[in-house]
Amino acid sequence: MKPSFGFTGSAPLAFTDRVVTDSAKQTLELDELELLLEALYRFCDYDLRQYGRRSLLRLIHNVLAEHGLQHISELIPLVAHDQAFRRSVIDRLTVSYSVMFRDxxxxxxxxxxxxxxxxxxxxxxxxxxxxxxxxxxxxxxxxxxxxxxxxxxxxxxxxxxxxxxxxxxxxxxxxxxxxxxxxxxxxxxxxxxxxxxxxxxxxxxxxxxxxxxxxxxxxxxxxxxxxxxxxxxxxxxxxxxxxxxxxxxxxxxxxxxxxxxxxxxxxxxxxxxxxxxxxxxxxxxxxxxxxxxxxxxx
Ligand SMILES: C[S@@+](CC[C@H](N)C(=O)[O-])C[C@H]1O[C@@H](n2cnc3c(N)ncnc32)[C@H](O)[C@@H]1O
Incomplete structure (x- = not known):
């Protein structure tokens, strides 16, 4: 008889699997973001490589949703070859929002x-x-x-x-x-x-x-x-x-x-x-x- 280690069923294992998968996905997404930022720097001299990742990801996800894209890496060829697209991505990432007498x-x-x-x-x-x-x-x-x-x-x-x-x-x-x-x-x-x-x-x-x-x-x-x-x-x-x-x-x-x-x-x-x-x-x-x-x- 196999030892049960105090619990039965597959729930704990399934949970671990999901955690690993989510964190691998996040790492991949951050890697893709690095490549996109490098592309923006090389192709249009905007250096966003030291901008905070959390807000960049939020803004990039909006761009992906708007264009029906799934992965950040899909943006790289567009940024490299389509000047108008590149401009619009930069505009989205630099958030020019203000109001009169703010604060x-x-x-x-x-x-x-x-x-x-x-x-x-x-x-x-x-x-x-x-x-x-x-x-x-x-x-x-x-x-x-x-x-x-x-x-x-x-x-x-x-x-x-x-x-x-x-x-x-x-x-x-x-x-x-x-x-x-x-x-x-x-x-x-x-x-x-x-x-x-x-x-x-x-x-x-x-x-x-x-x-x-x-x-x-x-x-x-x-x-x-x-x-x-x-x-x-x-x-x-x-x-x-x-x-x-x-x-x-x-x-x-x-x-x-x-x-x-x-x-x-x-x-x-x-x-x-x-x-x-x-x-x-x-x-x-x-x-x-x-x-x-x-x-x-x-
Ligand atoms: C959210 S707005 C703030 C506007 C205004 N200062 C205010 O508080 O209402 C941020 C502005 O910073 C600009 N910005 C972002 N990165 C910059 C940089 N590296 N150099 C100069 N301006 C930058 C953006 O283009 C954007 O217009």
């Missing part, structure tokens, strides 16, 4: 503390890195205008996505105003009618020319390109969230280099940079609002 507690802190402090400078330089379609830089420019600082400020708004930049440069809002936008503007400390900063063109809303002309829009890749501005304030919000730990640290260090001594940095409220070495270069002004200040001498 108003940050804008309120900027208005009440940072802009007040910056009043003493005759010229200001502000960099919005990962500006998407412009809503964030328009929001800040409105507050600068209300603080009487816009005229002496040069705003640099950069992003890796040419498509997002084209939209941002046009000054036209993708999403119409609703009560939530007006509410966020007020919660940010806005003290006028938000609509007064826009005019209607063909049923769309376009930001005032006087605001738009203070902003230089430029393509810039935070991963591969060196800094080209020196800034009193940098906003780089909801961009770190896509990076892995090593890349987060590298980009944070880069932004630290671009800030003037005592300069301010804003990151997204859900982002965490506290485990990065480069974090030592900053003091926390408000963790809740994602606001930091470069230490003197760092």
């Amino acid at each position: 108003p507690e940050l804008f309120k802190r900027l208005k009440d503390d940072v802009l007040l402090y910056l009043q003493s400078f005759p010229r200001l330089s502000i960099w919005i890195a990962g500006c998407a379609e412009g809503e964030e830089v328009y929001s800040l420019a409105i507050l600068l205008s209300e603080a009487g600082l816009l005229e002496r400020t040069q705003l640099y708004a950069t992003d890796i996505s040419p498509k997002a930049l084209e939209s941002a440069r046009s000054g036209v809002l993708k999403r119409a105003f609703d009560d939530e936008v007006a509410e966020r503007y007020r919660a940010s400390g806005g003290n006028k009618e938000l609509r007064d900063y826009f005019s209607g063109v063909d049923g769309q809303l376009r930001i005032d020319k006087a605001i738009l002309q203070r902003i230089a829009f430029e393509r810039h890749d935070l991963v591969q390109q060196p800094n080209h501005v020196s800034a009193h304030l940098i906003l780089c919000r909801n961009v770190f969230i896509y990076f892995d730990h090593v890349l987060k640290n590298r980009v944070l260090d880069k932004l630290g280099d671009a800030l003037m001594p005592g300069g301010f940095l804003a990151i997204g409220v859900e982002e965490n940079i506290s485990l990065c070495n480069a974090y030592n270069r900053f003091d926390i002004l408000s963790r809740k609002a994602g606001l930091f200040r470069k230490k003197l001498g760092y």
Whole structure:
């Protein structure tokens, strides 16, 4: 008689089989993802190889579902040979989503503390890195205008996505105003009618020319390109969230280099940079609002 080892039936074995199969599938999928990222890097110079795997997989699964494909590896020949397809995959992976006055507690802190402090400078330089379609830089420019600082400020708004930049440069809002936008503007400390900063063109809303002309829009890749501005304030919000730990640290260090001594940095409220070495270069002004200040001498 065979020993039973205390249990009968095949349930435990079947469970183990399934675990092994699932984990092998995950490993294979991650390998396929590596190959796809390598292809994107070689064919179009987008280096997403240190972007966080979890969010990349989520986004890639959406692309697969949209095109009725099953495996990530099926995307590789398409990315290699079809330029339009390659573009659309890149657009999906770089997520250019934004809204006006997103996370108003940050804008309120900027208005009440940072802009007040910056009043003493005759010229200001502000960099919005990962500006998407412009809503964030328009929001800040409105507050600068209300603080009487816009005229002496040069705003640099950069992003890796040419498509997002084209939209941002046009000054036209993708999403119409609703009560939530007006509410966020007020919660940010806005003290006028938000609509007064826009005019209607063909049923769309376009930001005032006087605001738009203070902003230089430029393509810039935070991963591969060196800094080209020196800034009193940098906003780089909801961009770190896509990076892995090593890349987060590298980009944070880069932004630290671009800030003037005592300069301010804003990151997204859900982002965490506290485990990065480069974090030592900053003091926390408000963790809740994602606001930091470069230490003197760092
Ligand atoms: C979710 S949006 C955030 C937009 C805005 N900062 C906000 O918080 O509302 C992320 C933006 O980062 C940009 N991005 C991703 N990787 C980048 C990189 N390596 N260099 C510059 N921008 C990048 C994307 O194209 C996208 O427009």
